[in-house]
Amino acid sequence: IVTLFNTLWASLCCVKTYHDHNHHEDQAHHKANPDRCDGIEFDAIVPDENGHTFFFKGDHLWNGFKGPAQVSSAFFKELDNYHHLGHVDAAFRMHNKEKPEKHDHIYFFLDDKVFSYYNHSLEEGYPKDIQLDFPGVPSHVDAAVECPKGECNSDSVLFFKGEEVYNYDIATQSVKEKQWAHLPNCTSAFRWLEQYYCFHGHNFTRFHPVSGEVNGVYPKDSRHYFMSCPNFGHGGEANVPKCSEVTLDAITSDDSGKTYAFTGHNYMRLDTHRDGKHTFPIARTWKEVTNGVDAVFSYSDKIYIIKGDQVYIYKSAAPSTLIEGYPKSLNAELGIEGPVNAAFVCADHHIVHIIQGQKMLDIDLSATPRVVASEAPLPISGIEAGMCSRDGVKVYVGSEYYHYETPRLLAFSKMLQEPKTITPDMMRCVE
Numbered sequence: 001i002v003t004l005f006n007t008l009w010a011s012l013c014c015v016k017t018y019h020d021h022n023h024h025e026d027q028a029h030h031k032a033n034p035d036r037c038d039g040i041e042f043d044a045i046v047p048d049e050n051g052h053t054f055f056f057k058g059d060h061l062w063n064g065f066k067g068p069a070q071v072s073s074a075f076f077k078e079l080d081n082y083h084h085l086g087h088v089d090a091a092f093r094m095h096n097k098e099k100p101e102k103h104d105h106i107y108f109f110l111d112d113k114v115f116s117y118y119n120h121s122l123e124e125g126y127p128k129d130i131q132l133d134f135p136g137v138p139s140h141v142d143a144a145v146e147c148p149k150g151e152c153n154s155d156s157v158l159f160f161k162g163e164e165v166y167n168y169d170i171a172t173q174s175v176k177e178k179q180w181a182h183l184p185n186c187t188s189a190f191r192w193l194e195q196y197y198c199f200h201g202h203n204f205t206r207f208h209p210v211s212g213e214v215n216g217v218y219p220k221d222s223r224h225y226f227m228s229c230p231n232f233g234h235g236g237e238a239n240v241p242k243c244s245e246v247t248l249d250a251i252t253s254d255d256s257g258k259t260y261a262f263t264g265h266n267y268m269r270l271d272t273h274r275d276g277k278h279t280f281p282i283a284r285t286w287k288e289v290t291n292g293v294d295a296v297f298s299y300s301d302k303i304y305i306i307k308g309d310q311v312y313i314y315k316s317a318a319p320s321t322l323i324e325g326y327p328k329s330l331n332a333e334l335g336i337e338g339p340v341n342a343a344f345v346c347a348d349h350h351i352v353h354i355i356q357g358q359k360m361l362d363i364d365l366s367a368t369p370r371v372v373a374s375e376a377p378l379p380i381s382g383i384e385a386g387m388c389s390r391d392g393v394k395v396y397v398g399s400e401y402y403h404y405e406t407p408r409l410l411a412f413s414k415m416l417q418e419p420k421t422i423t424p425d426m427m428r429c430v431e
Contacts, residue, residue: 033069034060037229039202039221044143045190046091049104049118051275055227056088056188066228078122079108079115090144090188096155096170112139134159136175137166145189145196147209151318158209160186160198165212180212184219193275194318208319215287243422243429248385248396250296250342254303254316261427262293262385268428277428285320288312288327295343295385297352299365304352306330309338334363335371342395346388346407353407355383355395360411376411396422 034040034057044056055062060069072079072088079088090109096102105123108115113127114134130137134157143160152158152167159166162185167176184205186198196209203219204226223232250262259270266279283290286305295306298316302323305312310327311334314320330338334354342355350366351373358381362374385396392405400419404410424431 034058036062036069036227037223037232039223041201042188042199044088044091044108045188045199046106046108047093047192047275048106048120049093053190053192054091056091058087062227065226075120076108076115076117076122079110090141090159092144092146092157092189094157094170095146095148098155098171107133107144109141109144134168135173137168141166143186143189143198145191145209147191147196151194152209158189158196160189178212180207182214183207183212193269193272193278216284241429243424243427243431244399246399246422246427246429250293250305251385251387251394251396252296252298252303252344253387253389254298255301255347256316258316259387260296260303262296265292270427279428286312286314286322288322294338295340295354297343297345299345299350299352304343306338306340306343333370335369336361336363342383342386344386344388344393344407346393347390351407353386353388355386357381360407362407378411379413379416 184200205218253259
């Protein structure tokens with residue numbers, strides 16, 4: 001009996017010791033917050049329906065481009081219930097406006113399962129086998145990223161596994177398999193401001209979502225661009241100007257609602273409310289324009305960029321492509337000589353309003369040849385940029401702007417409007 005008791009007691013001690021060891025290990029696992037500034041290879045990167053971007057590593061995540069790591073299950077509880085390690089293989093935010101019940105939902109991939117979340121809540125019926133929701137897509141994928149129609153040929157998802165890329169057509173549920181040998185093996189992928197990024201190690205490479213083509217010097221260290229780290233950065237908050245110091249060279253909104261403001265060698269997207277306002281080199285999007293702009297306007301799914309006596313015309317759809325035969329001279333394209341201070345076109349109209357000094361020239365873009373149809377003096381001097389939108393015409397002078405309901409009122413108003421100041425809501429600036 002004594003021998004039996006001793007044996008049982010030893011067994012219980014071992015069980016308790018094993019349990020305590022695992023408990024402490026689990027606690028240590030959760031307490032060991034990783035630091036992405038050390039240089040981390042992310043498991044997945046995905047924005048939610050509100051535009052908050054989550055970076056995943058093991059059972060931790062980072063909420064946004066700043067701040068410390070947190071346990072993933074604090075944001076996505078059921079991941080821990082179904083998969084106690086909390087590891088994420090891949091994730092993307094669905095773009096499928098044809099099916100509102102799926103659009104903007106986050107899909108997580110873990111081994112051979114897929115989880116669908118909306119508003120950080122797991123949807124009923126999930127997790128499912130990947131094949132039930134995404135037939136033809138393999139298990140244990142490395143990365144995934146959405147690709148809306150216009151950027152891809154149709155609403156699609158790109159899945160990465162090793163050197164293989166699986167292009168999944170959302171509407172037809174068909175899969176095309178390809179190899180992009182020149183692209184590093186992506187451990188996570190991210191679509192941000194209509195650009196596509198493959199993350200590998202602590203670096204990233206920007207690529208074209210249809211061809212996989214890489215333009216520019218890559219890889220680049222993600223700590224310079226996608227997070228706030230000491231001794232890293234390419235400008236960041238330190239370069240955010242005061243609103244009173246902002247001056248525009250040009251501003252335009254294209255037919256799809258994308259709004260661009262240009263200053264110096266950079267431009268800013270103003271319509272990306274979910275992703276924030278960010279500044280990029282002009283040549284990053286319009287690679288032939290390397291020395292700033294004088295004026296920019298949008299017309300018929302194209303963007304016209306005027307610099308000196310040259311006109312560059314690009315297709316508006318991403319990625320921006322220079323129309324063959326351009327640039328051309330201002331005289332050949334619009335029948336005028338430079339310089340041009342500002343230019344704008346109102347929606348559903350064919351007239352481009354060109355501002356030169358204190359006069360406005362109207363040119364009919366639907367006419368051949370294009371010539372000046374009318375000319376009017378302006379009540380305002382020093383106009384540097386202008387745009388026409390649903391709420392009227394805004395012309396910018398320094399860090400102020402004037403607002404008129406129509407181009408005609410701008411040209412023929414006898415009363416000079418009170419100028420308004422640029423605010424942080426309008427531009428990336430601080431008061």
